Amino acid sequence: MTDTATAALPIDLGNGPFAVTTRELARRFGSTRALDGLDLQVPEGAVYVLVGPNGAGKSTLIRTLMGLVRYQDGAVSVLGRDPADRGAEVRAGIGYVPEDYRVGYSWMTVGRLLEHQAVYHPSWDAEYARELRARYGIDPGRKCHALSKGQSRRVQLVTALAHRPPLLLLDEPTDGLDHVVRDETLSILSEYLADSPTTVVISTHRVYEVEPLVDHVGVLSEGRLLGQLPRDDLYGGLLRYWADVPEGWTGPGELPGRVVRRSGAARAIEWTVWGDRDAVTRGLSQAGAAVREVAPLSVDEAALALLSGREAT
């Protein structure tokens, strides 16, 4: 089964160009379907956030794009290559922050680790690496095994960015970072995007932390996409309607939109609907509801509505 059959929201982003695509991607671990017919489309230059609960398949997907997990069915293209047979070439063009915060090379100092990374990346920008290290307050003399979780994350971000890759795959990049460092990271990423054409895929279950950077959203659940669309489309098309309704109101027989989530009390409803704002408002009004307010949802709220609406049906 592909995503089109189950998605509540659109998942087709058209003709591209795309930096990353998967087609009916599948991967099982034992009897668990980690990725279940996934059609990912990441436009070139997009900042694409992959939202979903723990276990939705986010990390498996990112590791598959890196060529670190073998897929069993479907097709994958990352910067025009299949990571399954050209993994090293694919990885050379990617800045990767893995879910696991341990940096490895426990015996090395951080300074030595960065030199080590530089050797593997001909495009390594040593001056930029020093600048990032300074902004993050990383001590180059510190041993890797003595890094805290937050310090490791910062070192991982430096190694991901300093070779100036055209594609960033960031798996829970703000995990373990305190408020100040998280804020600095957003600033660093903003500048990175302004300096060179870059495609970014961020996986997170805390979207609000990266939301101001995001322009595309994919909501993942049980290895499938529930929606994949530009942030602005989500903002304009998925809306929450508050309305006063008569006692015992059962709703319109038919609404020109898809109701993603229904909630509210006896005489006041709160519906989340995907559809044209005016048409949905008219539909509700004609059915006897007095629409009080219509408002867009944050990416976080939208993801929650999609995920919980799904559980309710």
Added chain:
Amino acid sequence: MKIRLSHADGRPLYVQIMDAVRSGLVRGSLRPEDPLPSVRDLSSSLRVNPRTVSQAYAALERDGVVQVRHGKGTFVAPGVRPDEKERPRLAREVARRALADASRHGLGLADLMTALREVEGGSLHGDGSKEDGR
């Protein structure tokens, strides 16, 4: 130029940036020919996607509020008359939000107008009621 973005605001970030430029003009902190921050600097300080800032600047340019001069940056357009256009425009935007807020509470235009006059009168004459004390 002071910009505060609110993610609870309900309006797209680029619209909030546009309004911040407009209110700078209305208050006089921004004047014709003044340079605006570069896309890189503004997106970095606001922690937003550079495209959001570009989108705001492009929309302001279409409205004739700013000029993008290639290789030099973005400037407030020389012919901008804030009092003629930007002031009423900003006022309409504030009014729209006030009406939406009123409607959410079940109030209409008449309620809002009455309350606005009362509150304004109260604060002008200093009647000391607590809700005007801000």
